[in-house]
Amino acid sequence: MSVWDDLVGQEQVVEQLVAAARSARVVLGESGRSGDSRNSGAEEQSGSSGMTHAWLFTGPPGSGMATAARAFAASLQCTSPDLELGGIPGCGFCEGCHTALIGSHADVESVRTDVLSIGVKETRELVRSASMSPAGGRWQVIILEDSDRLTEGAANVLLKAIEEPAPRTVWLLCAPSVEDALPTIRSRCRLLVLRTPPVAAVADVLVRRDGIEPEMAAFAARAAQGHIGRARRLALDAGARERRAEVLKLPLRVADLGACLAGAQSLVDAAAADAKQVAEEVDTRETEELRAALGAAAGVGGRMPRGTAGAMKELEDRQKRRATRTQRDSLDRALIDLSSFYRDVLAVQFGAAGELSNEEMRQAVERVAGESRPEATLRRIEAVLACRTALERNVAPLLAVEAMAVALRAG
Amino acid sequence: MKFRVERDVLAEAVAWAARSLPARPPVPVLAGLLLAADEGKLSLSGFDYEVSARVETEADVEEPGTVLVSGRLLADISRSLPNRPVEISTDGVRVIVVCGSSRFTLPTLPVDEYPALPQMPTVSGTVPGEAFAAAVAQVATAAGRDDTLPVLTGVRVEIEGDRVTLAATDRYRFAVRDLMWKPEQEGLSAVALVPAKTLLDTAKSLSAGDVVSIALAGSGKGEGLIGFEGAGRRTTTRLLEGEFPKFRALFPTEFNSVATVPTPAFVEAVKRVSLVAERNTPVRLSFEQGVLTLEAGSGDDAQATERVEADLEGDDISIAFNPAYLLDGLAAIDAAVAQLSFTTSTKPALLSGKHAPDAEADEAYKYLIMPVRLSG
Numbered sequence: 001m002s003v004w005d006d007l008v009g010q011e012q013v014v015e016q017l018v019a020a021a022r023s024a025r026v027v028l029g030e031s032g033r034s035g036d037s038r039n040s041g042a043e044e045q046s047g048s049s050g051m052t053h054a055w056l057f058t059g060p061p062g063s064g065m066a067t068a069a070r071a072f073a074a075s076l077q078c079t080s081p082d083l084e085l086g087g088i089p090g091c092g093f094c095e096g097c098h099t100a101l102i103g104s105h106a107d108v109e110s111v112r113t114d115v116l117s118i119g120v121k122e123t124r125e126l127v128r129s130a131s132m133s134p135a136g137g138r139w140q141v142i143i144l145e146d147s148d149r150l151t152e153g154a155a156n157v158l159l160k161a162i163e164e165p166a167p168r169t170v171w172l173l174c175a176p177s178v179e180d181a182l183p184t185i186r187s188r189c190r191l192l193v194l195r196t197p198p199v200a201a202v203a204d205v206l207v208r209r210d211g212i213e214p215e216m217a218a219f220a221a222r223a224a225q226g227h228i229g230r231a232r233r234l235a236l237d238a239g240a241r242e243r244r245a246e247v248l249k250l251p252l253r254v255a256d257l258g259a260c261l262a263g264a265q266s267l268v269d270a271a272a273a274d275a276k277q278v279a280e281e282v283d284t285r286e287t288e289e290l291r292a293a294l295g296a297a298a299g300v301g302g303r304m305p306r307g308t309a310g311a312m313k314e315l316e317d318r319q320k321r322r323a324t325r326t327q328r329d330s331l332d333r334a335l336i337d338l339s340s341f342y343r344d345v346l347a348v349q350f351g352a353a354g355e356l357s358n359e360e361m362r363q364a365v366e367r368v369a370g371e372s373r374p375e376a377t378l379r380r381i382e383a384v385l386a387c388r389t390a391l392e393r394n395v396a397p398l399l400a401v402e403a404m405a406v407a408l409r410a411g
Numbered sequence: 412m413k414f415r416v417e418r419d420v421l422a423e424a425v426a427w428a429a430r431s432l433p434a435r436p437p438v439p440v441l442a443g444l445l446l447a448a449d450e451g452k453l454s455l456s457g458f459d460y461e462v463s464a465r466v467e468t469e470a471d472v473e474e475p476g477t478v479l480v481s482g483r484l485l486a487d488i489s490r491s492l493p494n495r496p497v498e499i500s501t502d503g504v505r506v507i508v509v510c511g512s513s514r515f516t517l518p519t520l521p522v523d524e525y526p527a528l529p530q531m532p533t534v535s536g537t538v539p540g541e542a543f544a545a546a547v548a549q550v551a552t553a554a555g556r557d558d559t560l561p562v563l564t565g566v567r568v569e570i571e572g573d574r575v576t577l578a579a580t581d582r583y584r585f586a587v588r589d590l591m592w593k594p595e596q597e598g599l600s601a602v603a604l605v606p607a608k609t610l611l612d613t614a615k616s617l618s619a620g621d622v623v624s625i626a627l628a629g630s631g632k633g634e635g636l637i638g639f640e641g642a643g644r645r646t647t648t649r650l651l652e653g654e655f656p657k658f659r660a661l662f663p664t665e666f667n668s669v670a671t672v673p674t675p676a677f678v679e680a681v682k683r684v685s686l687v688a689e690r691n692t693p694v695r696l697s698f699e700q701g702v703l704t705l706e707a708g709s710g711d712d713a714q715a716t717e718r719v720e721a722d723l724e725g726d727d728i729s730i731a732f733n734p735a736y737l738l739d740g741l742a743a744i745d746a747a748v749a750q751l752s753f754t755t756s757t758k759p760a761l762l763s764g765k766h767a768p769d770a771e772a773d774e775a776y777k778y779l780i781m782p783v784r785l786s787g
């Protein structure tokens with residue numbers, strides 16, 4: 001079980017990262033050779049050129065940008081004895097890999113934004129830690145999961161650190177697309193493009209890694225359209241599947257205005273319920289872990305030592321912000337599901353052969369296809385897109401979704 | 412794991428190791444102290460990703476083992492224990508602390524999630540603990556506090572044979588201290604840039620020891636780490652990367668005037684005149700033979716003037732300084748008499764200390780202070 005196993009359908013990216021991790025070892029004066037002797041000549045030639053100080057990971061949401069960045073970080077910290085024998089960096093077992101993956105490695109800092117932008121202050125702190133040598137003598141890796149959320153000021157602060165990196169600091173930036181990163185930053189990073197993982201590959205990883213039944217895995221992979229995390233949740237959580245089915249009822253309910261508005265409400269509610277469940281699963285565990293670490297007295301609600309209130313409050317604030325973001329993300333997922341329904345409708349209207357994204361709803365898809373014309377379907381897809389854009393601009397969710405529902409009704 | 416240890420020994424060790432624990436741990440396990448008992452020794456370690464602290468004491472170890480517990484909880488408990496031997500043992504996922512009639516149960520934290528602690532580099536040499544702490548304090552006062560210029564938040568440590576040079580600057584003043592030390596090997600040459608605040612804390616916390624060992628690894632290759640050890644306590648600190656300003660050429664060697672002023676009177680006078688000055692407005696010093704006149708405030712602002720007895724060799728000079736920087740320097744020289752050497756009123760002045768008016772200035776510590784240009 002190596003750190004690369006969680007990357008689904010990204011063989012090319014993995015190949016590049018493994019090569020970089022090998023040349024990173026050469027920079028450290030360690031063996032960088034691979035077990036395959038046929039390649040060793042070429043690798044020696046490429047020398048340290050495979051490693052660089054700044055990387056930009058791009059790819060559609062759910063394709064595993066952050067997973068790829070973390071796997072790369074782990075492979076740079078990997079200390080498996082097998083590496084001397086040509087093993088692949090990123091064994092997944094050694095202390096370096098393990099602590100890098102769970103997030104406690106001293107030289108792997110991962111920044112996830114729960115807020116909508118990363119400001120100058122946070123970025124300055126990052127730049128300060130980037131100017132230090134690594135604690136473990138290898139590489140200091142800083143992962144910025146939402147580099148598209150850097151404010152312009154923050155990006156300028158970051159730029160200086162990327163232009164003149166400390167010898168052992170590596171920046172791993174993630175953004176949905178190259179266009180989302182500021183050009184000045186983009187031009188200083190090596191670009192890695194992740195693709196939308198194929199449905200079969202996602203289904204396969206669900207079976208292999210999570211032990212899900214092949215039929216369920218195939219359904220979840222298809223329904224999630226390449227979003228690995230979403231596929232996993234759909235496969236494992238009956239509630240999530242039900243809520244998704246609820247969302248997809250909207251196209252059948254828009255004929256009547258009352259039902260149309262009620263449908264909008266239930267779509268927003270379903271997204272909120274999704275977010276709430278995700279939050280509950282994580283928050284309780286997180287809170288308990290921090291309480292124990294800060295020295296809470298035994299038992300539920302045990303007294304906390306003095307001076308720990310700040311840390312607990314900070315966690316609470318972070319959880320609140322995360323809940324807001326999860327809710328937005330869930331709503332966006334629901335809208336993507338909705339547009340996939342109309343794309344299926346369009347496919348039926350054009351008589352395209354093959355499997356639908358929502359194959360299990362073929363009857364409903366065919367009904368809507370029969371009752372409308374392709375032009376109307378296209379306008380409906382537009383309406384869903386417009387709703388996503390409105391939400392991105394912070395329009396109140398219910399307002400945006402209601403406006404969309406009315407547009408869907410008009411057809 | 413099971414061991415016995417004296418209450419005072421435990422409380423002191425826990426308190427020291429717990430100092431390095433982060434108040435806002437980035438991951439919960441970092442709020443933990445790692446206890447390791449083996450072969451008659453107990454070690455306690457804490458880490459905040461930047462600084463690691465490890466203290467080792469004697470203990471009666473019955474069963475060796477390693478466990479991670481909440482540092483705060485253990486510190487609170489060990490402080491409150493009666494003065495009796497303490498027995499600490501593990502029981503499944505709990506740690507039991509028994510002392511006299513008191514008994515505490517602590518939950519353990521997952522050891523396998525705890526990050527690897529930095530390796531202590533090989534010892535390069537030793538200095539007396541108190542002298543080292545004093546020298547670091549003299550220099551750290553000039554270090555910058557602006558995180559956008561990380562290089563200036565550090566103290567540069569240069570080792571050349573049996574001499575250690577410490578230097579720091581925030582661009583407005585520059586402090587340099589030379590001290591002798593005992594290197595482990597001849598011809599040793601090394602440099603490091605250590606975060607000033609950490610160095611100050613570390614040197615202070617090790618000042619009680621007769622000697623402090625300094626261990627420096629991998630300088631210049633970007634993998635640097637500096638370690639300090641004294642009286643069973645050791646810490647490591649990550650180094651700052653980047654080019655520290657070249658300072659030797661900045662220090663003037665020829666002067667047009669040299670003034671000597673009794674330090675306490677000088678300090679009092681600067682403090683009084685700067686009372687009327689708004690924050691960061693300069694205080695003007697005019698030196699003539701026998702007297703130093705200090706002035707602050709101008710125009711409609713309140714004016715203040717003070718006169719202090721002073722000795723001047725060379726040309727009369729009028730020069731202005733930021734009073735806070737001047738006071739920092741006067742405190743740092745730690746001497747009865749202050750000596751200020753000038754080239755011109757627009758060039759940096761050199762502040763050094765003397766133990767008596769007719770003594771030679773202390774060559775080991777120099778504080779270079781930039782003048783403030785006065786308009787008109």
Ligand SMILES: [Zn+2]
Pocket residue numbers: 077078079080089090091092093094095096097098
């Ligand atoms: Zn590994």
